[in-house]
Every structure is written in structure tokens, then in C-alpha cells.
Amino acid sequence: MTCSDVERVLPEFLDRAPDGAFPTDFETHVKTCPACSNLVSELKLIASEARQLAATEEPAPRVWVRIAAELRAEGLIREPQSTPARPILIPTSSGRRWSAWWLAPVAAALLAAGAYMVGHERAPQVAKQQAPTTPVTSPAVDTLGATSHSEDIQSPLQQAKKSGKPGASAVGTTVATAVEPGPSAEDQQFLSAVSTLAPSMRVSYENELQAVNADIRETQAYVNRNPGDEDARQHLMDAYQQKALLYQIALDRIQ
Amino acid sequence: MASLWHASLRQNTVVTLVLATCLASAASAETKKEYRFTVGPNASVSVDTQYGAISVKPGSRNQVVVTATLKSDKVEVDKLQNGNRIEIASHLLQGADQQSGQIDYEVLIPPDATLNLRSSTGPLSAEHLQGDLSLEGTDAVVNIRNVDNGHVNVRTMGGPITLSDVRNGHVDIASISGDVHLKSVTGPLVQAKSGSGKIFYDGDFGSGGDYKFTTHTGDIEALAPGNVSADFSAHSVLGQVQNDFPLQPKHSRFSVEAGRSFFGTVGKAASEVVLRTFSGKIRLKQR
Amino acid sequence: MTDLKQSITEAEAIEQAKQGHEAAFEVLYHLHKRRVYSLCLRMVSNPVQAEDLAQEAFLQLFRKISTFRGESAFSTWLHRMTVNVVLMQLRKKGLPVVSLEETLEADDEAPRKEFGTKDLKLTGAIDRLQLQRAIDKLPPGYRTVFVLHDVEGFEHNEIAQMVGCSIGNSKSQLHKARLKLRDYLKFMRAEKAKTG
Numbered sequence: 001m002t003c004s005d006v007e008r009v010l011p012e013f014l015d016r017a018p019d020g021a022f023p024t025d026f027e028t029h030v031k032t033c034p035a036c037s038n039l040v041s042e043l044k045l046i047a048s049e050a051r052q053l054a055a056t057e058e059p060a061p062r063v064w065v066r067i068a069a070e071l072r073a074e075g076l077i078r079e080p081q082s083t084p085a086r087p088i089l090i091p092t093s094s095g096r097r098w099s100a101w102w103l104a105p106v107a108a109a110l111l112a113a114g115a116y117m118v119g120h121e122r123a124p125q126v127a128k129q130q131a132p133t134t135p136v137t138s139p140a141v142d143t144l145g146a147t148s149h150s151e152d153i154q155s156p157l158q159q160a161k162k163s164g165k166p167g168a169s170a171v172g173t174t175v176a177t178a179v180e181p182g183p184s185a186e187d188q189q190f191l192s193a194v195s196t197l198a199p200s201m202r203v204s205y206e207n208e209l210q211a212v213n214a215d216i217r218e219t220q221a222y223v224n225r226n227p228g229d230e231d232a233r234q235h236l237m238d239a240y241q242q243k244a245l246l247y248q249i250a251l252d253r254i255q
Numbered sequence: 256m257a258s259l260w261h262a263s264l265r266q267n268t269v270v271t272l273v274l275a276t277c278l279a280s281a282a283s284a285e286t287k288k289e290y291r292f293t294v295g296p297n298a299s300v301s302v303d304t305q306y307g308a309i310s311v312k313p314g315s316r317n318q319v320v321v322t323a324t325l326k327s328d329k330v331e332v333d334k335l336q337n338g339n340r341i342e343i344a345s346h347l348l349q350g351a352d353q354q355s356g357q358i359d360y361e362v363l364i365p366p367d368a369t370l371n372l373r374s375s376t377g378p379l380s381a382e383h384l385q386g387d388l389s390l391e392g393t394d395a396v397v398n399i400r401n402v403d404n405g406h407v408n409v410r411t412m413g414g415p416i417t418l419s420d421v422r423n424g425h426v427d428i429a430s431i432s433g434d435v436h437l438k439s440v441t442g443p444l445v446q447a448k449s450g451s452g453k454i455f456y457d458g459d460f461g462s463g464g465d466y467k468f469t470t471h472t473g474d475i476e477a478l479a480p481g482n483v484s485a486d487f488s489a490h491s492v493l494g495q496v497q498n499d500f501p502l503q504p505k506h507s508r509f510s511v512e513a514g515r516s517f518f519g520t521v522g523k524a525a526s527e528v529v530l531r532t533f534s535g536k537i538r539l540k541q542r
Numbered sequence: 543m544t545d546l547k548q549s550i551t552e553a554e555a556i557e558q559a560k561q562g563h564e565a566a567f568e569v570l571y572h573l574h575k576r577r578v579y580s581l582c583l584r585m586v587s588n589p590v591q592a593e594d595l596a597q598e599a600f601l602q603l604f605r606k607i608s609t610f611r612g613e614s615a616f617s618t619w620l621h622r623m624t625v626n627v628v629l630m631q632l633r634k635k636g637l638p639v640v641s642l643e644e645t646l647e648a649d650d651e652a653p654r655k656e657f658g659t660k661d662l663k664l665t666g667a668i669d670r671l672q673l674q675r676a677i678d679k680l681p682p683g684y685r686t687v688f689v690l691h692d693v694e695g696f697e698h699n700e701i702a703q704m705v706g707c708s709i710g711n712s713k714s715q716l717h718k719a720r721l722k723l724r725d726y727l728k729f730m731r732a733e734k735a736k737t738g
Binding site (some may be wrong): 017198200201204205208211212215218219222231233234236237239241242245246248249252253 | 305311352373375391394410411412413429431432448450451471472490492493503520529533534
């Protein structure tokens with residue numbers, strides 16, 4: 001057997017039984033050829049050392065946080081959300097950041113609520129209407145610059161936002177006081193945490209929260225009127241995901 | 256075994272230089288500091304600042320250079336190196352506000368490094384890179400250009416997002432109210448979502464990819480060349496749609512409502528393009 | 543970890559996870575997180591991607607946990623699921639899961655003698671950092687088979703089934719991967735010897 005022969009058959013023989021029962025001519029050559037002997041022993045060393053690498057790396061804690069949030073969103077975690085006994089702390093180098101442990105489960109709960117709303121008992125398919133039931137003009141194709149009849153059903157807050165972003169925040173706040181319903185308990189808690197931990201961001205978060213809540217309400221109202229509209233249901237789910245994203249961005253920032 | 260591992264890493268990879276330069280100013284003591292880290296292949300760099308800009312460009316293949324401009328002494332830089340993973344974060348001290356707590360970062364990284372950036376105010380920018388990018392800004396303006404092969408993931412609350420010349424990776428953009436501008440962005444998966452922000456796309460929907468643009472109230476506008484090859488689906492629940500392309504009709508799960516939907520293929524339908532909005536407008540324009 | 547986590551066995555955790563108990567999911571996660579994450583990291587050499595893949599592997603596992611009947615070890619089930627998640631990701635990115643060539647190339651036929659390292663043998667323990675770096679340098683196709691066989695302990699028939707190649711191809715790829723690693727490691731040692 002030559003060195004070339006050894007290299008050719010090595011893939012077949014190297015991983016044989018631990019007692020290394022090789023053909024006689026192979027063994028004879030390897031014993032007498034330093035180069036092939038080195039090759040075999042070095043490849044075996046690499047193979048054995050590689051096994052040490054299994055299960056040595058630790059994932060960041062955020063991986064579990066994300067998994068848990070997704071499990072809740074999908075309803076696989078079915079325990080009631082009791083007062084959390086342990087904080088979800090994401091360790092940092094300084095360890096001096098705040099923890100907002102409840103935001104992750106709330107974000108996940110929002111997704112779960114959205115999933116429930118969307119996937120809840122589907123009403124029998126109804127004849128799809130050619131136009132929404134809200135009072136609108138004819139659905140003629142229009143240029144982007146023209147007034148859209150869809151604005152008829154937008155909330156005043158959304159109209160204010162569309163009219164021009166720079167003034168939207170101030171306008172939105174004023175309009176919100178007059179028109180928008182108050183925030184839910186979770187939203188109140190969320191804004192309270194933001195006020196405490198990142199007060200300069202409060203106005204931004206509040207305006208965005210009002211806008212996404214308005215989107216959810218608007219879409220929910222449409223879905224209630226048109227239960228067979230799958231795309232609208234998906235938009236409702238998207239709206240909940242937007243709210244969960246808002247919570248998640250806040251979680252990443254204020255913790 | 257883990258401790259030997261870390262000791263070995265420290266011995267082999269950490270070289271840090273601190274260069275402090277005091278810049279006198281009437282209002283506050285602005286300080287510039289530089290940090291250098293030696294890294295191996297597949298480095299991971301994370302920069303997180305509450306207030307301040309982060310700008311990232313490619314540097315040498317085995318070094319990360321961070322230049323931090325601290326606006327006052329009410330903020331400091333936390334830094335951590337664990338092997339090939341570099342973590343930089345601004346740490347606000349007592350009494351810091353948006354002005355005094357600001358640190359602007361300029362970062363040079365190996366072109367194929369993985370990058371994570373986070374800032375509330377921004378702006379955030381990254382260019383000429385090949386690794387995976389993950390950027391998150393609250394109201395930060397985000398600008399990414401010339402990225403090849405890397406996955407790009409961007410999240411903002413209200414900050415506008417602009418991507419240009421991003422190719423061959425997965426692109427995943429989400430904003431609550433920020434506008435999204437995509438120019439010459441192609442890849443196997445390109446998806447953008449905004450609640451009330453607008454989505455603008457200017458490109459050829461190439462690479463046989465999946466393109467999904469979704470808004471709630473924001474408008475979607477796409478500009479593509481006449482020789483585009485794509486299967487288009489567009490639907491606005493309450494808004495209007497307009498299309499400049501002669502589409503070959505095909506069966507779709509949506510019932511086709513005049514003025515609210517259009518479906519069909521152009522060319523060989525190599526890519527799939529799905530444009531969805533709840534109440535915004537959709538416009539597909541031919542260049 | 544809480545007392546619950548410390549006192550519960552894996553089998554109990556599985557049953558409780560089927561009932562939707564969060565603590566049980568967390569027990570299972572912490573029991574297997576290193577193995578799953580390490581596998582993902584070795585295969586894609588990218589910590590952020592590895593985190594995403596590990597997350598996806600656990601999610602797939604937990605979604606299907608109600609179907610687990612104990613015919614095989616839970617860890618084996620999770621292990622295979624993780625590999626499938628990673629391979630799917632590699633295929634999506636268009637990266638070669640395994641190279642197609644089946645035969646040794648001409649320049650691989652003889653043991654290497656370059657670098658002026660006639661006496662530089664790989665003996666004793668290999669520096670784990672160097673081995674990791676060398677694995678990271680492997681082409682994706684070689685890396686897949688090497689990680690699955692030598693690091694994770696899968697047999698060639700299992701690898702062939704998972705990646706969609708022949709057993710012979712799997713053996714050939716593994717051999718080439720080891721040869722390349724041998725070259726990289728010798729080079730690294732030579733470089734280190736030069737710089738002292």
C-alpha cells in the first residue's frame with residue numbers, strides 16, 4: 001500500500017470501531033511511514049478534540065425572553081399572568097440599568113390578544129361587499145394626490161398625523177384629549193414606567209400609543225362589520241403586532 | 256473549562272488604547288475618547304446609546320475602532336469585550352438629560368462583522384458592510400447603504416428609515432409611524448411594515464425574491480422598470496390602488512375589487528410582490 | 543433558577559410543558575440551551591444568527607411537545623430539530639449545505655509538507671480557540687459535516703439523511719474538512735511559534 005492509497009481509503013477507515021481494526025496492509029504501511037502515521041494520528045486528534053466543543057457556548061438571556069414571549073403569544077403558555085415573582089433582567093456590563101419586567105409579557109399578551117381576535121370563531125362567509133359600509137364616495141381609481149375617501153373613516157388623530165408630521169404631536173395630544181378614549185390599565189402602567197425611567201420620551205411614546213390604539217379600534221370595528229374579510233383580520237393582527245413592537249422598543253430602551 | 260476559555264481569549268485578543276482629548280467649549284466639557292479592540296473573523300459589535308448618533312463604516316479586518324464624543328461628564332462609556340464580541344454602551348449618570356447625556360459614536364468595524372446599533376435619538380448610519388445588521392431607534396433617522404449579503408433588520412418607532420443599494424440578504428423593516436424608503440434593495444426576502452408611515456420602493460424587485468410591503472394607514476408607492484419580472488398582489492381594504500403595468504391576470508385568494516386590488520404577473524414572474532394596506536393608497540408606477 | 547427548576551426532572555418538565563406551564567418550558571430550555579446554541583453557532587459562525595436559530599429550534603420543539611411520546615431521547619429529538627432548522631437556514635441563504643464533489647482532489651492526495659514544518663506535529667491538546675477559529679474558516683459545506691460528525695456525534699448515515707447526500711459523500715467531506723483543519727492548525731502554530 002502506498003501513501004496515496006492510505007489517503008484514499010482513510011475516509012472509510014478512520015472512524016471505525018474504537019479498537020481501530022484496520023486491514024493488515026493499511027496498518028503495516030501506517031506503522032512504517034512517518035508521514036502517514038502523523039496524518040492518521042493528527043486527524044484522530046482533531047476528531048477527538050472537536051468533541052470538546054459541543055455545548056460550550058451560552059446564549060444571551062434575551063433568547064429565553066423572546067422564546068417565552070412567543071410562547072405566550074401563541075397560547076402555549078396557559079398559566080394565568082400572576083404578579084411576576086422574578087424580574088426578567090438582561091445583564092449588562094455595568095448592571096446599572098433598570099428592569100421593566102412586565103413589558104415583555106404585556107407585549108406578548110398583546111400578540112396573544114390579536115391572535116385570539118383574528119383566529120376566533122370565523123363567521124360564515126358573507127358576500128363580500130364591493131365597498132365598505134361606512135359612508136364613502138364611489139371607489140373610482142384616483143391619483144395619490146387627491147383626497148381619499150378612506151379618510152372619511154380615519155380618526156381625527158390620524159388625519160392630524162397625515163396632514164404633517166412636525167405638528168402632529170402637539171395636535172395629536174390636543175385632539176386625543178377631545179376625541180380618543182382613555183388608555184387601558186396596561187397602557188397607563190406602560191406610560192407611567194416611561195415617565196419614570198425615560199421622561200424625555202414620554203410624549204413620543206404616548207402619541208404613538210394613541211395612534212396604534214386608534215388603528216386597532218378602527219380595524220376591529222371594520223372586522224366586526226365584515227367578519228368574512230380575511231385581509232382585514234390580518235390587518236388587525238398586524239395592528240396588534242405594531243403595538244407589541246412599540247412595547248418592545250420601549251422595553252429595549254428603558255430597561 | 257469556561258474560565259480557561261475566557262483567559263485564553265483575553266490573552267490573545269484584547270488590545271485597548273484609550274486616547275482622551277479635551278475640547279474646551281463655553282457650555283460643557285466635551286471629551287473625545289478612542290477605543291481599539293482586536294478581533295478575529297466573524298466579529299460581533301454592539302453599540303447602544305440613549306442619546307446620540309452612531310455612524311459605522313468598514314475598517315480593517317481584525318480591529319474595531321470606536322471614537323466616542325461625550326457631550327458632558329454626566330455620561331460615560333461602558334465597554335466589554337468577550338472574544339470576538341464587542342459591546343459598547345452609553346451609561347447616563349445622575350442628572351443627565353438629553354443634551355448632557357449625549358454620546359456620538361463613530362465606529363470602524365471589519366466589513367463582515369455583525370452589527371447591532373441602538374439609539375433613541377440617533378441618527379444611525381451604516382455603510383459599505385457585508386455582515387448582518389440590526390438597528391433599532393425610537394425616533395432615530397436610520398440610513399443604511401451599500402450592504403451586500405448581510406441580513407438587515409431595522410426597528411423604529413417614528414424614525415424614518417432609508418436603505419439604498421442593499422443586496423442579497425434578508426431585509427426586515429418595521430416602524431410604527433416612520434416612513435420607509437427603499438432604493439435599489441433586492442434580495443431573497445425584503446419586507447417592510449409601517450403603521451402610519453409611508454413605504455417607497457424604487458428598484459427592480461430582482462433576485463427572484465419575496466417582497467412584502469404592509470402599512471396600516473400609510474401609502475405604498477413602488478417604482479419599477481418596464482422589464483420587471485414579478486407576480487404582483489396589491490390590496491387596500493379601504494383605500495385605493497393604481498397600477499401602470501399591464502398585468503397578466505391570475506387567480507388570487509382575494510376577490511378582485513375594482514379600485515381596491517390588482518393582481519397579475521409581469522414578465523416571467525420571477526419575484527413575488529405583495530402590497531397590502533388597510534386604508535392607505537397603493538401605487539405601482541413604471542419608470 | 544427557582545426551586546421548582548432545581549427539583550424537577552426532565553420527564554416531569556416535559557409533562558408539565560405539555561400542560562402549558564411556563565416554568566417547565568424554562569427548565570427544558572436551560573437544560574439544553576448550550577447544546578442547541580453551540581450547535582447553531584458552530585454551523586453558522588455568527589452569534590446573532592445562532593441566537594435566532596436557537597430560538598427557532600426551541601420554538602419548534604415547544605410547539606410540537608404535545609406529540610412527544612418518549613420513543614427517543616428528548617435531547618436527540620431536540621438535537622435533530624436544531625440541525626434541521628440550521629440546514630433550512632443555510633439552504634434559504636443559498637449556502638452549500640454540503641459540497642457536491644465526491645472524490646479527493648489531486649492536491650489532497652499526499653500529506654502536506656509545506657510551511658517548513660517537517661517537525662511541527664499536532665500533538666497533545668489542541669488550543670480550543672484555535673480549533674474554533676479553524677472551524678470558522680472552513681467552507682460552509684465542509685463545516686456542516688465536520689460539526690455534525692466530530693462535534694455533535696452524528697453518524698454518517700444520519701448526516702446523509704439530514705443534508706441529502708450519500709454516505710460516501712459525507713465521509714469524503716468530513717475527511718477533507720479534517721485535512722483543511724489540520725493545515726489551518728499547523729499554520730496557526732507556525733505563526734505563533736514565529737511571533738513567540
